Amino acid sequence: MSAARPVTWRGWLLTETPSSRRQAAWGRRYRMWLAFSSNPVAMLGLVLTVLLFLCAAAAPLLATHDPAAQDLANRLAKPTAAHWFGTDELGRDVYSRVMYGSRVTLGMVLAVVLTAGPVGLAIGCMAGYFGGWADRVLMRVTDIFLAFPRLILALAFVAAIRPGITSTVAAIALTAWPPIARLARAETLTIRNTDYIAAMRLTGAGPFRIILRHVAPLCLDSLIVRVTLDMSAIILTAAALGFLGMGVQPPSPEWGAMVATARRFILEQWWVPTIPGLAIFVAALAFNLLGDGVRDVLDPKQR
């Protein structure tokens, strides 16, 4: 083995003989990035995702009109230089509404992921680590929530607490945690009986410390894959709720609700409902492509 000091960053990252844990960790990340970036489909997903977030962040700058400003004299206009995507049934600028709509959609996705992810992880890790009764009870509860089709449970739940953005997030989060918990439990089961966890226990570490510091981080890889792929399902569920009138309510520029209100114009002014529909498609596709690429990198066996 040569001990020659690599000079470039690339060399430092790709060395076969890292001299520190930090170097090894960054080297691993760099190799994953290399694998990821060599996959054009995954890169397309990443670019689309970044663009989506940019749209959401810069919506006020990108929008050409006030998304709520009505112009009844100019209803259902075709796309023109003034209105890039045309206008809707109240004469509002569809392009500006789609831009602002990305805030609603991404905001909901992030809120769902940030609530369902940790909850699912915690429940799954605890069930897997403690086993026995804790496992049985937690998994039974998980199964009950899995026994409803997602959209149906979300619909019933939203109906119970009035439609709106908060209840949409809550309803989808309610249906999003069980698969995550299942996955985290399965991962924990394979980790639980390994020697290094036994060694941790021998050094006197408590169960919660072990779960938090040693079990949960190891579940993260597959969790990230699952959550990224799930984001598209979250987008579609939120859009479906909006479309059915049970999600975010008009006049908020939520894409699903926009399709719903413009639905009756599909045969004459087809672009009015189609454009927000395409926005949903692009957002869901972005996360699907990204998740697919991330899975190939983090979990190559599943290819």
Place this chain on the structure above:
Amino acid sequence: MSRSGWVRSLGATSSSVLVTLFGLILITFLIGRVMPIDPVIAIVGDHAPPDVIERVRVELALDRPLPVQFWIYVRNLLHGDLGRSVMTSNTVLADIGHFFPATMELATVAILGATLVGVPLGVLAAVRQGHRIDHIVRVVCLTGQSVPIFLLGLLALLVFYATLGWAPGTGRQDVIYQGDVAPMTGLLTVDALIAGNWDALWDALAHLVLPASVLAYFSMAYITRMTRSFMLEALHGEYIITARAKGLSPLRVIWRHAFGNIAVRLVTVLALTYAGLLEGAVVTETIFSWPGLGQYLTVSLLNADMNAVLGATLIIGMTYLALNLGADLLYRLLDPRAQ
């Protein structure tokens, strides 16, 4: 596993199903109780005199503590009593009996189509892994998993009905055939077949094509991906080398040996996909004005018809559960390793 072991594991499965069923009922009940709609007002109307409101409240046992109410709810369920729909003024059970076959017909045609296309496509993609066809299949699948079903439905109506005129419009049958075929199974195609009414059968099938295709696309994407990933795993098995070393034809190696090993697992995937179709059906039925359970559910939701909503939710949950259980049983029955 021995016979008694099989029976024991079956017992464990059915007891866990019972617990899940109980949870299902409990959740539906709780959702019903936190609903902001006053069930009494929903029945008697806003302007009813206070004594009427009070009488109905007692009749509905809403003055009793929650556990008692739950007990009454479960007891009624066991008698098949899901309450009465305010909207249709029929019992919810009768309504569901009326609307459910339409959903089943739609979902069944969709799953058949999705399977017939998805499974061979997945096998092909796995066999040609990394080749062009694999990439094409991947894009088709990712698209299918990303497109909102209502967009697909609207565009399908725009293109195939309004523009090309290939498909009939929304609904389950043409007005002129309505009432032509005596309902027996509730499945229009089957009823028309039994009656020997070929025109009505043709009409029913024509109406099925668009919504079923739209519904099938999403499931097909999932079936294809699962088939592909199962097949990749199977094709890497050592027994594939054995099969090839025997001098078998590639077709036999792929279908008899690799596919033979994943067939049972695929059946369970199909059962779960079929259950998932119930979800897509809610949106599809709304787009195509398909008089099924999904549309019943959404219309009830918009009209705050609580009994109908909870009944439909519960029935869909139970169907879902039954399909899961069926998949589990099939797996045990068909896979020699599971016995």
Place this chain on the structure above:
Amino acid sequence: MLVEIDNLSIAFPTPTGLSHAVRGVSLRIGAQKLGIVGESGSGKSLTARSLLRLLPESAKLTADRLTFDGIDILRANERTMRDIRGKRAGLILQDPKYALNPVMTAGDQIAEAWRAHKKGSRREAMQKAVDLLDQVRIRDPARVARAYPHELSGGMGQRVMIAMMLAPDPEMLIADEPTSALDATVQADILRLIEDLVSRRGMALVLISHDLPLVSHFCDDVVVMYAGRIVERLRAADLSRAEHPYTRGLLNCLPALSRPQPSLPVMVRDPAWLA
């Protein structure tokens, strides 16, 4: 029947270029019992499997000459290869747990091998399968024929595997570590069975193993491979006269009652062997 291999190389693409697993191997296999010995990754399995062209799809196979009884394997089409596979040369894999199809009965798998190359009905094929199971000395062949692989022990599974590969009466049997996955007590039985069947049917045998003494006990000739090359070839009887330091090293690593040593020597590998 003669297998001729001249300058065979097998390589796999990696991100940093081709990685050579077999480099310039030349061999002649006639109606003899040949043992190929080497550690994991020495290329012994790949060499043997290249005779049936059963390499992973990504493998790059090159040779000046690779023929099976005059048939050019490098250029043969899939149809021709299928006439060699099974019918003229059988392949026994290491672990019956993975090498047998888990969802087909033992009998079905044997009958399938027979029917792929012989003309006959299903009934006949099944009769033949039971017959073959009897030949590999399974006590209750009719019952085993109906059993699924997971219901069989490792030794039984390997007998099924052997019966399956004998079904079309091949001229050559390639056994790729046929006993490595089995219990020590069963290993000798299986090897004796293979040897017995091979000599009774006058078949050629290629026995691949990492176990040098075992191979020399069952074979006429031995070839030792290291890092994709043949480093030594000799008559099994002349094993003690091996010259290459790798072969000598392997022999020295073995404990022997006749030659007690306080501790066994550790292999010292000379990078020059790779050249």
